[in-house]
Amino acid sequence: MIKEEIQKQIFQAVEMVKQTNPMAGSITNTVTINFVANAQLAVGGSAAMVYLPDEAEFLAKAGKATYINVGTLLPIYEQTLPHIAKVLHQEGKPWVLDSVAVGIGYLRTKLLQQFKDYKPTIIRGNASEILALAGLWGLDGGTEVSNVRGVDSRDTVTAAKAAAVALAKWTGGAVAVSGETDLITDGSLIVYSYGGSHFMQKITGAGCSLGGVMAVYATTASPFIAAITGTAAYNLAGARAEKKVNGPGSFQVHFLDQLYEASADDIAKNPFEIKEV
Amino acid sequence: MIKEEIQKQIFQAVEMVKQTNPMAGSITNTVTINFVANAQLAVGGSAAMVYLPDEAEFLAKAGKATYINVGTLLPIYEQTLPHIAKVLHQEGKPWVLDSVAVGIGYLRTKLLQQFKDYKPTIIRGNASEILALAGLWGLDGGTEVSNVRGVDSRDTVTAAKAAAVALAKWTGGAVAVSGETDLITDGSLIVYSYGGSHFMQKITGAGCSLGGVMAVYATTASPFIAAITGTAAYNLAGARAEKKVNGPGSFQVHFLDQLYEASADDIAKNPFEIKEV
Amino acid sequence: MIKEEIQKQIFQAVEMVKQTNPMAGSITNTVTINFVANAQLAVGGSAAMVYLPDEAEFLAKAGKATYINVGTLLPIYEQTLPHIAKVLHQEGKPWVLDSVAVGIGYLRTKLLQQFKDYKPTIIRGNASEILALAGLWGLDGGTEVSNVRGVDSRDTVTAAKAAAVALAKWTGGAVAVSGETDLITDGSLIVYSYGGSHFMQKITGAGCSLGGVMAVYATTASPFIAAITGTAAYNLAGARAEKKVNGPGSFQVHFLDQLYEASADDIAKNPFEIKEV
Structure with a gap:
């Protein structure tokens, strides 16, 4: 996939969400949970959160994609x-797994092990979480001992490349x-995405x-x-938000505003690089 | 009730809350939950949230009114x-029922059915929720099949008029x-209230x-x-908040500010119409 | 401890947190919960929240201090x-107890009674909560009947002095x-700390x-x-935040910004008085 093709698909994804x-x-x-919902709304989506099994099943079937975060079990x-x-x-429906704090606690470990067979469509985490999840699943590049500290990462994005692949x-x-530079891979291509702000470490929920x-x-x-x-x-x-603010409180507010205002074209043109694995 | 009488009572309600x-x-x-508490505080009230049965009973008896929302069961x-x-x-104490996402899940349905006999003093919802609740309770104007989609409404306020009555x-x-224009009824009169902002759809918790x-x-x-x-x-x-902002992050902040600053007179004079049912 | 010594230690605490x-x-x-995490991050710390017993034990051992709040049990x-x-x-690890709404409910009372033997290193609360907790623990200065109303205090800070000691x-x-003036004691000295804002009563979570x-x-x-x-x-x-805002929404945002920007020197020099018990 060449860069222009990726940009075109980014553009289409942003537009489609804003329209539908x-x-x-x-x-x-x-x-x-509140920040997740507000971010989903800011980009043009709709949000619904539940806890009970049958309600989760209803949402999973009614929606076209689902977000699962194992944060506060x-x-x-x-x-x-x-x-x-x-x-x-x-059902073959896409879902995103956020493997927050993998390695902490019995239930979290058990759940994340079970997820191996259900193959989350997108896995998102910081470097330590990605390393630990690959380790838990016995995959290449993973670490046996979790280096996760609460919600923080102690590893660099580059160190998690093999695990991510x-x-x-x-x-x-x-x-x-x-991380500072973000890495996204489908197992054969790697995209490095640039930008962001140091304030993203100073607010919870980025x-x-x-x-x-x-x-x-x-x-x-x-x-x-x-x-x-x-x-x-x-x-x-x-x-964009960082340029307007002096602290994390204002950052959070302006970040949601910028997320709402960003056009499909702006998002597609945000700097990124493509490499082969 | 003529318009002046309603305005007088609105004025008194706002003033009394600010004073007591x-x-x-x-x-x-x-x-x-955080936004609910902050909004209650902004208008001059006090907030307390609980989950356990005996604590809920304590609050119900200690407070003069209670808010029940079936969102994330x-x-x-x-x-x-x-x-x-x-x-x-x-105890004859007023309570507000927010029948969020009625129609989704076994427990939600069971609880909302039980509430029929306990007659919530105020029922608040979007059009789809009001239609579905009236349907669940077997009342006129209700729909048998819920048209609720997560927390969104797919129906117009006008379509829910008979169900609301x-x-x-x-x-x-x-x-x-x-909705865009809000409808409030006591079963014999209908008040249409005007104003608001399109940003209220772009934040969670309005x-x-x-x-x-x-x-x-x-x-x-x-x-x-x-x-x-x-x-x-x-x-x-x-x-008022909409005029000051460019996005949903700022809107939320200014909305709380405006809620706090609004005088009893301003609120009483906000445009509304009265109709017979 | 003379004032200069306390100021020096405040300075060191702030600096050490910012650095480590x-x-x-x-x-x-x-x-x-979101505001707690964001405030902890704003001062330079890191946050992690859990509910399950083994995860809590992990965090208690991994971290150097823990915060326990009995708000929404x-x-x-x-x-x-x-x-x-x-x-x-x-383990001899410091922990902070926030005895929110002490006196409400069976479980809350039971838990707070159990905490007597585990001696929370710091107890924080409003005057009514401190009075009620001392009463629950059968200590001098406590009140037998809780005067707590939800999360509000009906008593003055001075009235809770003996209970705090x-x-x-x-x-x-x-x-x-x-309270309006805050009281901190180690049982032999009392520090009165000045400043704050009336908006802290108008937001939840201060x-x-x-x-x-x-x-x-x-x-x-x-x-x-x-x-x-x-x-x-x-x-x-x-x-500082109060000077920049007109309402509680903006206050919350600017408060986090100011918390983030406050230097060790500024915090050490914030006005306080020391008295013997």
Whole structure:
């Protein structure tokens, strides 16, 4: 795929979402659930969040893509998450997995292991999370011992390249590693996406809401394009918002504004590079 | 009731809340729980949110009105919600029901069916939710099949008029249908309230927080006046905030500011029309 | 301790946090969980929130301090909270207890009674909460009947002085009573901290997020200094933010900005007085 083709597909994904207001349901953590919904709305999508198994199944079937974030697990997630992942896999519906804090706790580990078979269409995480997930799934490039510290990454995006490629090859979808420069791969191509802001580390939910936005784009684009489009939109909106603010409170506000204002053309033209794996 | 009388009662409700800082407890969804609390505080009320049955009962008895939103149901809601609704009904305390996403899931349906007998004093929802709730309760004007899509409405406010009137007649309270023009009815009169902003569709929680604010006004005014007052305050603050912003992030911030700054006189004079049913 | 020594230690705590980005895990309520995380990040710390017992234990051991807030109790808290409090006590790790709405509900009362033996290193609350907690623990200055109303205080900070001192003597840590003038005591000294804004009563989470920020400072400073530092940072940021805004929506945004921008020197020099008990 040449650069122009990718840009054309990014443009189409952004436009289609703005025109059709697609719903992407979520099961996500309580810390950033509001920010996820507002980011999904800002790009033109629609949001709905649930916890119960049958409601999750309803949303999974009613929506064209789903966002699953294992952030703040509640006991009911033990029933809800494997069920919805199975439904999504069986129905062939795209879903985004945010493997927040992989390695912490019994249930989180169990759930993430179960997801291996249900092949999340897009996996998003920071470098440490991607390394740890590949390790948990016994794939190349993964680390056996999780280096995850709460929600922070202690590893660089580059260090997670092999793990990201292995995960993408396993799922047949896309993997996005968030960092200073973001890496997105479908297992054969790697896109490096540029932009963003240092303030994204100073607010909670930049990563989670990006996962939610990727799910919105996945309602209309391929997993690889959806992951690239979400990342490009975030890098653009982050860079623009940073210029207007002095602190993280204002950044969050302006970031949502910029996400809303960004045109399909602007997002498609946000700087990125393509490499072969 | 002539227009001047309604305006006088709106004025009194706003003033009384600003002077007495009344508490309205809530059981509400995790997506917009923060926004509900901040909106309740902005108009001069006080907020408290709980999940457990005995805590809900305590709040129901301690406060003069309660807000119940069935958005993101957790398993404990199966015990908490029927219990608190029964307590509120028995004690004759006003409560606001936000029948978010009616039609989705077994528990939601069961809870909303149980509420029929406990007669929520104010029912707030978008057109699809009001139609579906009237249908669920077997009332005139309702639809048998829910047209609810996640949290969005696919029906117009006008289409929900008969359902809203039927619900208000059944409960003896008020029903508010949120849309471009808002409709509020007590079963015999219909008030159409004007204003608001297209940005209210681009943020999450405009509807939920309006329900929470109606509960605050219901601590001191009749259900009908409380529903009209909350709606008028939202239409005023929304229209004013829209003029100051370029995107949904800023809108949310300025909306809370305008809600806080709006005077009793401004809210009473926000445009509305009265019709007979 | 003379004033200069306290100021020096405040300065060091702020600097150390900015330089080392320490993680303080939280179990906290859903209303303000996002604001807690963002405030912790704004001062330079890192945040992670969980609900499940084994995840809480992981965070308690991985982090240098923990924040526990009993705001919106869920059933799982019955297992998680006593467990984590015990672990923290056994490991000698500092933790902050926010005894929100003490007196409401069976589980809340039971949990707060259990915490007596696990001696929270810092206890933060409004005057009514501090009085009620001392009463619940059978300490001097406490009230037998809770005067707590939801999340509001009906008592003055001065009225809670004896209770705060008694609690601090019992735990061997610090107690912070939030109000117009804030009181912090280690059982022998009392610090009165000045500043803040009336808008802090008009937003939800000013208190909770202060508790979370105290936990961040407790990763590097003594409980007494951590409580004073957090309070000083809040009083400074609150006073500065108030000057820039007209309403609570903007206040929240600017408050986070000011928290982020406040230098160690500014925070150390924020006005306070020291008295003997």
